[in-house]
Amino acid sequence: xxxxxxxxxxxxxxxxxxxxxxxxxxxxxxxxxxxxxxxxxxxxxxxxxxxxxxxxxxxxxxxxxxxxxxxxxxxxxxxxxxxxxxxxxxxxxxxxxxxxxxxxxxxxxxxxxxxxxxxxxxxxxxxxxxxxxxxxxxxxxxxxxxxxxxxxxxxxxxxxxxxxxxxxxxxxxxxxxxxxxxxxxxxxxxxxxxxxxxxxxxxxxxxxxxxxxxxxxxxxxxxxxxxxxxxxxxxxxxxxxxxxxxxxxxxxxxxxxxxxxxxxxxxxxxxxxxxxxxxxxxxxxxxxxxxxxxxxxxxxxxxxxxxxxxxxxxxxxxxxxxxxxxxxxxxxxxxxxxxxxxxxxxxxxxxxxxxxxxxxxxxxxxxxxxxxxxxxxxxxxxxxxxxxxxxxxxxxxxxxxxxxxxxxxxxxxxxxxxxxxx
Amino acid sequence: xxxxxxxxxxxxxxxxxxxxxxxxxxxxxxxxxxxxxxxxxxxxxxxxxxxxxxxxxxxxxxxxxxxxxxxxxxxxxxxxxxxxxxxxxxxxxxxxxxxxxxxxxxxxxxxxxxxxxxxxxxxxxxxxxxxxxxxxxxxxxxxxxxxxxxxxxxxxxxxxxxxxxxxxxxxxxxxxxxxxxxxxxxxxxxxxxxxxxxxxxxxxxxxxxxxxxxxxxxxxxxxxxxxxxxxxxxxxxxxxxxxxxxxxxxxxxxxxxxxxxxxxxxxxxxxxxxxxxxxxxxxx
Numbered sequence: 026x027x028x029x030x031x032x033x034x035x036x037x038x039x040x041x042x043x044x045x046x047x048x049x050x051x052x053x054x055x056x057x058x059x060x061x062x063x064x065x066x067x068x069x070x071x072x073x074x075x076x077x078x079x080x081x082x083x084x085x086x087x088x089x090x091x092x093x094x095x096x097x098x099x100x101x102x103x104x105x106x107x108x109x110x111x112x113x114x115x116x117x118x119x120x121x122x123x124x125x126x127x128x129x130x131x132x133x134x135x136x137x138x139x140x141x142x143x144x145x146x147x148x149x150x151x152x153x154x155x156x157x158x159x160x161x162x163x164x165x166x167x168x169x170x171x172x173x174x175x176x177x178x179x180x181x182x183x184x185x186x187x188x189x190x191x192x193x194x195x196x197x198x199x200x201x202x203x204x205x206x207x208x209x210x211x212x213x214x215x216x217x218x219x220x221x222x223x224x225x226x227x228x229x230x231x232x233x234x235x236x237x238x239x240x241x242x243x244x245x246x247x248x249x250x251x252x253x254x255x256x257x258x259x260x261x262x263x264x265x266x267x268x269x270x271x272x273x274x275x276x277x278x279x280x281x282x283x284x285x286x287x288x289x290x291x292x293x294x295x296x297x298x299x300x301x302x303x304x305x306x307x308x309x310x311x312x313x314x315x316x317x318x319x320x321x322x323x324x325x326x327x328x329x330x331x332x333x334x335x336x337x338x339x340x341x342x343x344x345x346x347x348x349x350x351x352x353x354x355x356x357x358x359x360x361x362x363x364x365x366x367x368x369x370x371x372x373x374x375x376x377x378x379x380x381x382x383x384x385x386x387x388x389x390x391x392x393x394x395x396x397x398x399x400x401x402x403x404x405x406x407x408x409x410x411x412x413x414x415x416x417x418x419x420x421x422x423x424x425x426x427x428x429x430x431x432x433x434x435x436x437x438x439x440x441x442x443x444x445x446x447x
Numbered sequence: 448x449x450x451x452x453x454x455x456x457x458x459x460x461x462x463x464x465x466x467x468x469x470x471x472x473x474x475x476x477x478x479x480x481x482x483x484x485x486x487x488x489x490x491x492x493x494x495x496x497x498x499x500x501x502x503x504x505x506x507x508x509x510x511x512x513x514x515x516x517x518x519x520x521x522x523x524x525x526x527x528x529x530x531x532x533x534x535x536x537x538x539x540x541x542x543x544x545x546x547x548x549x550x551x552x553x554x555x556x557x558x559x560x561x562x563x564x565x566x567x568x569x570x571x572x573x574x575x576x577x578x579x580x581x582x583x584x585x586x587x588x589x590x591x592x593x594x595x596x597x598x599x600x601x602x603x604x605x606x607x608x609x610x611x612x613x614x615x616x617x618x619x620x621x622x623x624x625x626x627x628x629x630x631x632x633x634x635x636x637x638x639x640x641x642x643x644x645x646x647x648x649x650x651x652x653x654x655x656x657x658x659x660x661x662x663x664x665x666x667x668x669x670x671x672x673x674x675x676x677x678x679x680x681x682x683x684x685x686x687x688x689x690x691x692x693x694x695x696x697x698x699x700x701x702x703x704x705x706x707x708x709x710x711x712x713x714x715x716x717x718x719x720x721x722x723x724x725x726x727x728x729x730x731x
Contacts, residue, residue, distance in 0.1 A: 052679060060695040061524065061688070061703070068525055080680065085690045087580060088675035095587030095676065103597070103679050208693055262697060281696065 050080040055108030058343045059083040066342035102316030105323045111308045116387035122313040123148035133350040151312030155345035160367045162279045167270040180296040189249035201250045202269030208258035212394040217305025217380040222298030229437045232419040277344035280360035287359035294371035301378035385431035494701035502698040517702035530687035540603035541667035542660045549614025557622035583676045605673045610663035621655040
């Protein structure tokens with residue numbers, strides 16, 4: 026036993042001595058491309074050629090923000106470049122280096138996104154990095170059950186419900202799928218798709234009669250939804266195993282299905298409601314914290330990420346699409362070939378209602394999502410009446426928005442002060 | 448007591464029946480407990496050793512196909528080896544620190560009377576009352592300023608704080624279970640205080656100390672949040688993998704789970720002798 030103790034103490038001591046040495050790679054601190062395979066590709070393909078090397082570290086939002094805040098408070102940092110969604114940057118405007126002077130050569134970045142990335146200031150707080158959205162996917166077997174006269178590229182929620190009902194009736198089991206598991210992105214569906222399609226709003230009209238109607242429709246759709254949906258995180262799995270024939274999810278979370286069996290699946294735009302075709306563009310950006318150890322090096326890395334070839338490599342690695350003008354080569358993965366046209370049809374639709382990711386909430390973002398998830402659980406899973414549930418959740422939403430003092434974001438109209446909840 | 452004659456069964460029939468039933472119940476309990484512990488580990492290993500297609504298919508195979516695709520993905524995953532080593536190093540340091548600090552505190556609590564003893568016992572537990580996400584920010588700021596940031600030692604200090612209450616309380620009850628008369632006897636036979644502790648108390652307490660050390664090891668091994676915030680280059684395995692695994696495909700979840708569980712299992716297997724010995728003490 027004493028031998029063992031001595032051995033243990035010795036090993037620990039040696040380790041404590043050794044751990045001081047650190048490599049001088051640029052640290053890329055990211056909340057995106059977290060799944061192990063994506064992180065692997067980011068390291069092996071996308072970032073491999075950068076001179077000096079990059080240490081790509083994806084992490085959850087909590088540790089990501091805590092670490093960053095700690096470095097800013099300490100006034101000394103190791104993070105060279107930040108990668109995160111637009112909403113994460115919007116709360117830290119003062120701690121980011123101005124990127125206006127970055128040399129991008131003849132690369133043309135999407136102007137709308139670039140404007141958004143100024144966060145309402147005159148400085149370029151971050152640069153758009155990549156974009157994605159959520160779409161629908163269906164097994165081709167489901168197509169024969171489409172309601173009469175329905176155009177798959179311009180579905181309405183009513184038609185989707187009828188379609189799901191047809192499939193359930195004809196095949197004997199519900200086959201619509203929805204990522205309602207703990208790791209699923211269901212809150213984005215309510216925030217960016219269901220509510221905007223019925224109310225043209227995410228926050229202000231949270232408890233309006235139109236919202237009530239929208240939840241009612243979703244309740245109808247839920248009858249024809251595979252009950253295992255409450256365990257799904259990535260819809261590509263149940264699509265591949267054919268537990269589910271029609272599904273909604275993030276493009277990156279459907280990619281495996283399209284890649285493995287491109288002939289079996291179709292991708293198509295999300296359905297529209299009375300107020301339009303609500304959808305949520307997802308914009309990720311890259312920025313540099315003021316505490317970066319070598320700002321010049323960080324800027325070089327940002328410029329590297331914006332190069333067309335890097336953007337294409339990023340698309341291959343993460344299924345997030347480029348934000349710069351670039352011609353995609355012919356040998357792109359099937360997921361890109363299948364989902365690309367659906368995304369284009371969705372963003373270009375005449376009745377499109379783009380709904381941005383929540384901004385200005387800071388570290389209350391998780392609680393904001395929780396309100397939508399709670400509403401879902403009460404109305405759909407708990408079977409509570411829609412009106413009282415919405416009224417109560419609206420109180421929580423109002424308290425949270427007031428606490429964050431967050432002004433409205435698209436599609437809600439610009440507000441003076443905190444975004445109102447009617 | 449009555450004498451038992453040879454032609455009468457030593458024990459009446461109903462008693463043998465009851466005893467049989469009792470041992471049957473005992474065996475059933477043992478089986479249930481074993482299944483309770485082993486089945487999840489078994490399923491984890493079977494799925495980790497299956498190909499991706501088999502993981503999503505149903506019914507499951509009882510014996511895995513020994514497809515090492517998912518596991519070798521992890522072994523080749525850049526930085527896993529280093530992260531594994533960091534995890535072991537931090538866990539070992541935590542173990543040494545929490546026993547080095549916790550065992551003397553436990554001994555003092557059980558042997559000496561001092562003002563504020565009850566308050567101290569309560570305060571020791573209080574360190575677990577604050578959620579780590581709350582503490583992580585000021586800790587990280589402090590660590591960056593003092594240069595402890597991103598070192599195995601720095602993280603081990605945090606993990607020691609987490610495991611210390613258990614180390615103190617376990618060793619406290621351990622030392623309390625060893626009669627003070629044994630020590631006193633050693634003193635009368637010429638030992639000084641330290642010698643009596645080392646030659647009499649320590650050998651008796653060692654298995655229990657080892658058990659609380661194992662506990663410290665697992666607490667450190669499983670901790671994610673502080674590790675994710677306080678280490679960058681020297682990430683631990685949990686910080687490195689756990690956040691990525693929960694958004695990865697199912698077959699990689701199983702393989703990653705196995706990669707996280709197996710080293711801890713091996714460690715506990717290696718020290719099992721001391722764990723069993725501690726239960727021996729408890730039975731006495």
